[in-house]
Amino acid sequence: MAAAIIDGKAFAATLRERVGDLAARFAAAAGRKAGLAVVLVGDDAASQVYVRSKNKATLAANMESFEHRLPADAAEADLLALVEQLNGDDTVDGILVQLPLPDHLDEQAVIAAISPDKDVDGFHVANAGRLAVGQSGFVPCTPLGCMMLLTDRLGDLSGLEAVVIGRSNIVGKPMAQLLLDANATVTIAHSRTRDLPAVVRRADIVVAAVGRAEMVKADWLKDGATVIDVGINRLPPADGAEKGRLVGDVDYAGASSVAGAITPVPGGVGPMTIAVLLRNTLVAAHRNAG
Numbered sequence: 001m002a003a004a005i006i007d008g009k010a011f012a013a014t015l016r017e018r019v020g021d022l023a024a025r026f027a028a029a030a031g032r033k034a035g036l037a038v039v040l041v042g043d044d045a046a047s048q049v050y051v052r053s054k055n056k057a058t059l060a061a062n063m064e065s066f067e068h069r070l071p072a073d074a075a076e077a078d079l080l081a082l083v084e085q086l087n088g089d090d091t092v093d094g095i096l097v098q099l100p101l102p103d104h105l106d107e108q109a110v111i112a113a114i115s116p117d118k119d120v121d122g123f124h125v126a127n128a129g130r131l132a133v134g135q136s137g138f139v140p141c142t143p144l145g146c147m148m149l150l151t152d153r154l155g156d157l158s159g160l161e162a163v164v165i166g167r168s169n170i171v172g173k174p175m176a177q178l179l180l181d182a183n184a185t186v187t188i189a190h191s192r193t194r195d196l197p198a199v200v201r202r203a204d205i206v207v208a209a210v211g212r213a214e215m216v217k218a219d220w221l222k223d224g225a226t227v228i229d230v231g232i233n234r235l236p237p238a239d240g241a242e243k244g245r246l247v248g249d250v251d252y253a254g255a256s257s258v259a260g261a262i263t264p265v266p267g268g269v270g271p272m273t274i275a276v277l278l279r280n281t282l283v284a285a286h287r288n289a290g
């Protein structure tokens, strides 16, 4: 039987709308809108697209959007000074510094400079630590969005076997933590994992976050598995085409004949990231105003 399609785009639209309604109520009560500051350094094309869509979604959700652009050769001291200024600005509830940063800038130092109370990306060690020990803090947007899709689809995850492929600080590690908190039995697989297909075959839940086009094949999956594909990879252009197709880390066509449910790329996990970012910003606004 063909897998059910997990419609992240529709789920994200509903979440954005709900956050928008709550943000309007916040604005009426607080006398100001919740505010998100986005910092973009340099002119990476993909980052510019992300920042533009964040800006649009923030405004549409009845929040204030502050965009700050620095040149690609900006000094780290200037970036840190901007973050410091945003930390002290009461109209800014959330701060997001778009990654990746140009090579000469120390990403960890910049993330460390963001106030943990405004760290709506959940990247600061204080928030990573809170997630690790089960305290409430900000949780990275992409894994939290994946979790929302999973619990919407499966309900209680207790006792399920989950395999997360990828161990990044932004997706893999927090994803594993969230699944563990939901009482799943969690394995984190990565580039050194032996016999990855055999590991993935155990899983009731597969989260693929490696950044390798169509790496996870149909015959790696257990029948009926729920597959969350975080990857967004562009294939080389087909003959005569200007751009290649966008695909995930999972061979979607093959996997859909084995999986019970699967997120498409595009239209699966991708739209959830911005929706959760807006949700985190509204949470920050309530905390900062309270």
Ligand code: GUN
Residues within 6 Å of the ligand: 096, 097, 098, 099, 100, 121, 141, 142, 273
């Ligand atoms: N670059 C790609 N995704 C993200 C994200 O979720 N947050 C930040 N800060 N940078 C990104």
